[in-house]
């Protein structure tokens with residue numbers, strides 16, 4: 309049994325529906341198919357999920373109209389029953405105008421329309437082509453979620469229920485991205501969460517492989533939107549992929565790796581439109597290569613809380629108290645590089661606003677007796693990742709030299725959460741030139757001086 313996930317670009321229109329059907333028919337083991345909402349048909353297009361969010365917040369008839377237009381085009385081009393489109397229209401109108409529940413719950417219900425109807429339409433299309441396929445409602449098969457809305461996680465009891473999918477002989481078309489709480493409340497994962505749905509199902513049924521289909525032939529050593537023709541990564545460890553996915557590699561969601569990793573189920577990242585290409589294998593272990601760094605990535609939208617107090621390192625519990633203040637504001641943090649008399653806390657900027665920042669600074673100065681405390685914004689995190697890094701001497705020096713040669717300042721350096729990553733905090737405006745400099749330093753053949 310193979311579990312496949314097809315992302316938004318793979319489900320973007322009727323032609324892609326035909327292509328996904330072709331891919332499924334290439335291997336009879338492809339029995340559980342997770343699909344995302346229709347994504348971009350071309351670079352400047354909009355994902356249906358983004359249009360649904362607009363239709364919710366802006367109560368925008370234009371955004372709702374464009375959602376219906378996307379599904380209408382698929383329905384008419386595939387000759388699907390009109391009732392399916394009517395259902396989309398009715399469900400969209402009902403959920404956007406609902407006043408039942410908290411705002412974030414109502415938003416989840418609207419966002420999930422994209423995946424639900426992508427799956428319903430695709431199942432209907434396969435049936436119209438004589439394929440034994442059914443729409444698998446997350447409520448019925450047991451994708452049980454825990455709160456909170458928008459970033460729910462799977463309830464551990466789900467695995468026992470989902471295992472039953474193993475006994476089925478028909479192809480199950482499962483909408484990604486969402487499930488239901490024990491009280492029947494719809495909850496979505498974080499953005500990009502259909503990857504998580506696929507991983508959960510693969511783990512639950514003990515799949516021999518989890519195939520994550522997207523629109524690129526490989527995972528590349530750097531974002532192909534920044535580096536032209538980047539080096540292909542044919543094999544990568546779970547640990548490396550998690551570090552890279554966490555900080556900007558949008559090709560797979562970082563939380564999608566743990567369920568399959570626990571069961572040592574291999575993952576393959578493949579291209580829906582070039583399915584016979586080998587793709588990138590995500591494995592538990594791989595032999596080290598001559599290249600210590602496997603990939604590099606960048607993610608922007610970070611802030612830094614800088615705190616300084618003489619002899620801070622001698623004050624028992626100073627760090628804990630500082631992080632307690634952050635926690636009491638409902639903020640999670642990313643890194644806390646520190647020195648003898650100072651400490652920095654790296655935070656994703658979307659958690660912050662002027663009033664929160666002022667409250668935090670005041671408490672740090674008054675309650676912790678800090679001499680200096682302030683926020684800096686507009687930072688990017690650049691992450692170098694590689695299993696070979698831990699045994700590679702001089703790597704940090706090579707990286708800092710490459711960054712310094714661009715004229716950019718390094719605001720922060722930190723060992724990542726595992727010894728396979730190194731994190732540099734830089735100004736957002738320097739991000740692209742630094743990614744290019746690091747890519748040249750670690751991936752381009754060294755130009756031997758003649």
Ligand SMILES: Nc1ncnc2c1ncn2[C@@H]1O[C@H](COP(=O)(O)OP(=O)(O)O)[C@@H](O)[C@H]1O
Pocket residue numbers: 314315316317318347521522523524526527528529530531532533556557558559560
């Ligand atoms: N290192 C990388 N390797 C491959 N793709 C990457 C990388 N970093 C970013 N990407 C981008 O991720 C995109 C695939 O993710 P996404 O757009 O979410 O696709 P899907 O719709 O299949 O979920 C690729 O088209 C590519 O532009």
Ligand SMILES: N[C@@H](CC(=O)OP(=O)(O)O)C(=O)O
Pocket residue numbers: 314315316317344345347355357358422484485498499500501502503
């Ligand atoms: N459609 C949802 C879930 C998802 O995973 O989409 P994609 O597979 O296109 O990244 C989102 O945009 O977040």
